[in-house]
Amino acid sequence: MSSTKYRKDIQALRGIAVLAVVLFHSKDDFFPLGYLGVDVFFVISGFVVTPLILRIFTKPPEEKINWRFYNLRLFYERRFYRLAPALATTLFTSAALIFLFGPISDHKKFIDQGIATLFLIGNIGAYRHSESYFSPNPNPLIHTWSLSVEEQIYIFLPLIFMLILQFRNDLKKVTVAIFTIITLLSLISFTFPHLLQSIFFNLSIQKPLEFSFYSTFDRIWQFTLGGLLYFIRYRHYLKYKFLKKFNLVLIIAIILILFGPINMDLKASSVLASFLTTLIILFRSLEQLPSFFLKVLIWLGDRSYSVYLVHMPLLYVAKYSSVTKIGANENRAVQTIVAVAASFYFGSLCYSKIENRYRRLASNELTSFNIKSHSFTLIFVFVISVLSFMIMNKGLSNKYFGLDRNISRPVATWDLNPNCHQRAAYKSPCTYSKVGAGGTVLLIGDSHASHIAHAVINAASNINYSSQIWAVPGCHFRFQKNNSNQDSIECSQSNQHLMTWVDKNKPDIIIFSEYVKVNTPLKELQDSLLMIKSVVPKILLIENNPIFIDDPFDRSIFSMILQDSPSKTVSKSNMDYSDKLASHELSAWAKNNQINTLNFDSVFCGKRTCKRFSDQGWLYSDQGHLSVVGAALTISQIENSLRLFTTN
DSSP, X not given: OOOOOOOHHHHHHHHHHHHHHHHHHHOTTTOTTGGGHHHHHHHHHHHHHHHHHHHTTSOOSSOOTTHHHHHHHHHHHHHHHHHHHHHHXXXXXXXXXXXXXXXXXXXXXXXXXXXXXHTTOHHHHHHHHXXXXXXXXXXXXXXXXXXXXXXXXXXXXXXXXXXXXXXXOOHHHHHHHHHHHHHHHHHHHHHOGGGGHHHHHHTTOSOHHHHHHXXXXXXXXXXXXXXXXXXXXXXXXXXXXXXXXXHHHHHHHHHHHHHXXXXXXXXXXXXXXXXXXXXXXXXXXXXXXXHHHXXXXXXXXXXXXXXXXXXXXXXXXXXXOSTTOBTTBOOOHHHHHHHHHHHHHHHHHHIIIIIHHHGGGGSSOOTTSOHHHXXXXXXXXXXXXXXXXXXXXXXXXXXXXXXXXXXXXXXXXHHHOGGGSSSSOOSSOEEEOOTTOSOEEEEEESHHHHTTHHHHHHHHHHTTOEEEEXXXXXXXXXXXXXXXXXXXXXXXXXXXXXHHHHHHHOOSEEEEEOOOOTTSOHHXXXXXHHHHHTTOOOEEEEOOOOOOSSOTTSOOHHHHHHOSSOOSEEEGGGSOOTTHHHHHHHHHHHHHTTOEEEOOHHHHBOSSEEESEETTEESBSSSSSBBHHHHHTTHHHHHHHHHHHHHO
C-alpha cells in the first residue's frame, strides 16, 4: 500500500484550520466556531496517517524475521521525530515565558498540564487540571489536548491492528471494516454522551460533556473518517469531475463555519465541519483557489503544527498577564494583534530550526543526519522541560523563595463556606435561619453574588429575616440555554432548579447580583428577571461594583521584581469602566420595570480615587471581587434597601 503523495490542497486546508484556531483564541467573540479547526486537523490526520499505519503490515522486499514489529517500531520512531522536538521546545520556552510573565495563580495548572502533555495524556490533564476549554481565562497549554488525542491514536490503533491482523491477510477489507465500526461507535458516543452517563459516573467523571470534548474515544471517529476517505480515493468512485460551483459552495461553507459570526451547537458544528472537510479533501476543492491565496495557505499549512504549538502561550501572556496591561485598557486589542503576529513568526522559526530538521528523521534519508547528536539534543530538551516544571512547582510551593513576600490574598466570602459557593447544579440553596424570622431573603447570581453573601446574611439578620444563598460562580442567570455563551449543562440545570424552587417556596425578597459585561445578552437577562419577578415581586438588583485594572494578589514574577507592593488606592480615571455602561443600562431598565437597584460606588470611591484597602485590611480579594472585609462595608446599604421592602 503506497502512501498519499504530497497534496497542496491538504496543506492549504491545514493553513485554514490553524488560522481559524489562532483567531478563535485571540477573539472568540468574533470567531465563535474557530476552534473547529482542530476537528479539521483530526480528519486530515486520518487521511494522511492511515497509509502510514497500513505500511506497517506491508511486507518489505528484504526478508526480516519480525518484519511487522520492525515496521511498527519504524512507525513510532517517525511519529516521535515528527512531533516531539517542536513540542519539547515549545514546552521549555513556554515554561520560561509563563514563569516570568504569567500570573502566579495560574502556574499550578500550567505545570500540571505541561507534565500531562509530556506523558502523552494532555487531554486527560485538560479535563482534570484546567477549566473548560471555553473558559475566559484558559490554561496556556490547554490546546495540547488535541495533540495527546492524536498521539494516543498513533500508539493504540496500530496495536489493535496487530492483534486483529495476526492471522489475516485481507488488509483492505479488515481495515475498512474496523474503521467503519470505530467511526459509528465513536460518533454515537460523541453525539450522545448521556448514553454513557452511568459509566462516566462510575469512573468518577462528573462532567460527561466536558470529558467527551477531550476524550480520545469520542474523537477517533474523525480520524477514522479521514482514513475511510483514503480508501474511497483509491476505489475510483469519482469518474466525473464535479462542477466548479459545487467546490465553491464547499469552500464558502467551511470559511463561514470557521471564520463567520455563527453560533451553533458544539456537537452539531463539529459533525458538520468534519464532513465538510472530507468532501473538500475528496473533491480537491481548494485547488480552485487563486494561485496567490493557495501559496499563502500552503506556506501557513507547512508551518501549522509549530504555529499551533506556540500560539496559545503567547496569546495567554498578551491577554492575561499584568505585565502586558496598558493603562486601564482591558480590551487588549493591540497586545492580541502583536501576539498573533508573533505566533506566526515564532511558529515559522520553530518549523525551520526544529520541526523541519527533525522531520527528516521521519523519512528514509537517515544517512546524512547525525542521529546520535540530535537524539542527545532532543533528550536534553525534554530533560530541561521536566526540570522547568519541577523548578516552577518547587518555587510555587515555597512562594518562589520569598519573592511574593509582600501580601497574601485576603479571605473571600466563598472561603467561609465553600460548599455553598461552587459551580454545581444545586437543587436547593444554603439556608441561614433566624429564630422568629419575619421573612426570607434569597440571594442569587454568579460570583458577584457570592462575594456579598456575608453581607446579605448579616443585613437580613439585622431586619429579623432568614437568608438563603444560591450563588453559582461562572454561571449566567438564564432560563433558556444560549449556545453562544458556552454555558455548561450544569449551569442550565442549576437555573432550572432555581426557578422550580422559587416557584414552590416563594421567598419574600430576592437579591440578584451578576457582573454585567458589554457583551452580556441583556434581553435574555431581562426576560429571566421578569420571569422570576412574576413569582416574587420584591427584587433588588445589585449593579456592578467598582472594578480595578489589576489584581494586586495575582502578579507575575517580573512585576514583583519591578514593584514591591501594589497601590492601595487608584485614581478614578484609571479604574476599569469597560462594562459599566452595560450595568447602567440594565439598572435603568430595572427601575422602569419596578425593580429596586443598589450601587456600591459611594462605598469604595470618593471624588478622585477608589480604595481597596482600609485599616481593617484589603477590601478586594482580586481586581473585582470583594473580600469579607470589603463586603462588610456594604451591609448597611443592603440593610437599608431591604427595609424599604418591609415598610412598603
